[in-house]
Amino acid sequence: MTVGVAGDPHPLLREVAFDVEAGEIVGLVGESGSGKTMTSLALMGLLPAGIEFRGGSVRLEGRDLTDDLSCGRTPREITMIFQHPRGALNPTMRVGKQVARVLRINQGLSAAEAKERSVELLSRVGIPGADRVARAYPHQLSGGMCQRVMIAMALGCRPKVLIADEPTTALDVTIQAQIFDLIRGLVAETSCGVLFITHDLAAVAEMCDRVVVLYGGQVMEQAPTVDLFEDPRHPYTRYLLESVEREVDPRAEEKDVDFGLPGCRFAHRCAEAFDRCVDFPPGVEVGDGHVSACFRHLEENSVAS
């Protein structure tokens, strides 16, 4: 998938490719500005005006969604929950009504059925006193409650893939754990796939089966979670993990990514960069389901052989 600003030759996302299996939680990690949110918006057909698909495809169970997405049509099978849950709910509509509306649209229920089901859904996502909460407005609920409401809405869509865009960054740590449990429970129950977007590596370790590391709109490395943490191969991934160990916030050292560069976008920060890095690095299979996009691997291979 390649996505860019209309009229600007340099893509914001370049050949970002990954799979999400049913019942699997895939982490999408990267710093601010790495293209995590842009990726999710592209998958939802919600790219901001002026940003367009350049190439590649999105397939769901063999069906090609690319055309729909590039016309801004949101696929029914994919849905998304956002960070800042309170701002992501309509402030002038009762939350029960917001859930019910989703049910009417996506499950074709009548107004009365939808109302009843919406209360059920709210209690299913662990909201105590769901019938009372259904009549509340978002500003009357805590952030954690709002996130649960949003998850209830997402469930109402019966998604095959759920995109969770930093669902807990705006929440307290204790609430965070509850929301994680909720999402894990729902995956087990409905066996939908989850694309879990975050910059928090601890959350990734806790939640995800596989991880995709994004930097500057390019996939740096993807691997099963255990492999990634135990055997990071890409220089950027190693840098990211070290910065957590050193307790440095990687964002503190953040530099603006130059989207005009043709080659590896991490090259100008990379300690191991060399002359080939001015080209676009290919993904190299370095282990079972473990791919890293760095010319160093090719060098190593050629030296070894």
Place this chain on the structure above:
Amino acid sequence: MRRYLIKRAGISLITMLGIVIVVFFIVRVLPGDAAAVRAGPYATAEKIAQLRAKYGLDRPLWEQFVDYLVGVVRGDFGTSVRTDQPVLGELLARLPASLELAVYAVVVATVVGVPLGIVAAARQGTWIDGVARVFAILGSSMALFWLGLLMIYFFFFRLGWFPGPVDRLAVGTKPPPMVTGFYTIDGALAGQWDIVWMALRFLALPVLTLGFVLAAPILKMVRSSVIETLASDYVRTARAMGVSPRAVLFIDGFRNALLPVTTTIGIVFGYMLGGNIIVEYLFSWPGVGRYAYEAIQTNDLEALQGFVIMVGILYVLLNVVIDLGYALIDPRIRLGRKVTA
């Protein structure tokens, strides 16, 4: 909610007091002898002195002010120099004519401005948006008196579609029995449909003149407000949950965009209370604006002062009403914070 209302009422009272103070001191303290201005340019020294005594202008300023303030609170806005009648009574008698004009003009402006603003926002950057934009600029650059003259020239003098700028009804027509003071409503209540029709025809040109100008700020506000709402997180959520773009525009977009728009419509209506001096003069409309015009022409500062204070107070009261309306639409104000969880 109650605390909000009390606070709101307090601020409004302070502002109204401020209005009386400011207007009083503008009229009395600024350079220019109050009595001499009242007497007109050709008055003798004796006449000026006489007026000074009559209106108490020879007494200490603070005494004059306290008197005036007490009067205003009691509903006494002073006495007109020109007609020798109480100013407030004269203003109230003319208010319905102005309000009828204002209400129709704001309705026309809303009916034009709101849909055009929504379309411009939904089709941002297209030619429709461009047309809306030029229309808005034209409206906010328009000189009321010039547009009014154009209307009179084309629709009265050239085409003869509407009556000339003389009054609210044709000369010699008896107004309908007074209930609301709106001829269109009173006529309907009395079953005098010919009067209703005539009143509407006399309203048409001044209403169109004002409506054109007033549509501009409403259009601009609706457009920017809808654009902002459509870019909000909750609209994105609704889209992500499968709500169609059209439903998002009309349900999520419009209701929330409506909040700032009500304020704008209110401000526009408030602006009308004074902006119509020009239009009422041009169309010989017997309202408060025309009264103010006559007061200016005859140096009747007492009457002008009463008019300005009334305009200010009406505007403040109007704002209270708007805020209440706002509170009714917006649950964040209507209901306090945190009821549950």
Place this chain on the structure above:
Amino acid sequence: MSRTVPLDLPSPVAPGQSVIGRAVGELRRRPLMAVGVVLLTAYLLLALVGPMVTVDPLRTDPTNQLLAPSAEHPFGTDEFGRDVFARAVAAARLDLWIGLVIAVVSMVVGSVIGVVAGYWGGRVDEVIMRLTDVLLAFPGFVLALILVAAMGDSIPNVIVAVSVSFLPHFIRLTRAEALQQREMEYVDGARLSGNPPWRVAFRHVMPNSLRPAAVQATLVAGWAILTVAGLAFLGVGIRPPTPEWGVMVAEGANDVITGEWWTALFPGGMIVLAVMAFHFVGDELGGGEV
């Protein structure tokens, strides 16, 4: 949302392009602004050069009353036989000048008050804001009207009155900006390096708070012309026989009903076109609504 990717990457500027070249490129991308700039330039030329080439705007001619527009009198003549075009050109000089003076005066005074309110805050701010509320309770036109009525008719009085009526907008704009600037680090820096408060406020905070006010001033110049002409139309402030657009429309108003449209409609059209020119520029610069 995590900070999004910079979407509005600056458009690449070809190296070696001159300032004028860039300005032309900018205007080409914004046609409305180009129209505004061209119109304003035309008006300025008319105001500066026009009165030197037209006939005397005050000369009456009883033999040539109410002549329709012709080659000799492009805008026709009025009921006293005066040349409407000459009067409209003379009025352009007066009206543009008054409009610009009002915009500058109300911007400077309003911004100083706004910075004082925003930077000092507390009681001072409270009093200033309450006063602003009071001034905003009147439509600007009515406020200007009663000020001139109380002070008497004269051009300086009109300038003062109309400037006051636009003050609240500038006070609010600059105050909001100063409130934000106050929290910036450079202000702490200026304070810690021993600058007295007034110096921090006016040398550091104020220049950085002026941008929105400056844009607003473009629109105000237009509206000021509209207000001045509206007052004159009602016979307040500037009186006949001074060649002023509002005065001319008032003088010609009665001719319209008898079919002599040119005496009022030409000067009125010049007002609207001038105000629009200011608007095209101000709107494109990002001027807000009032």
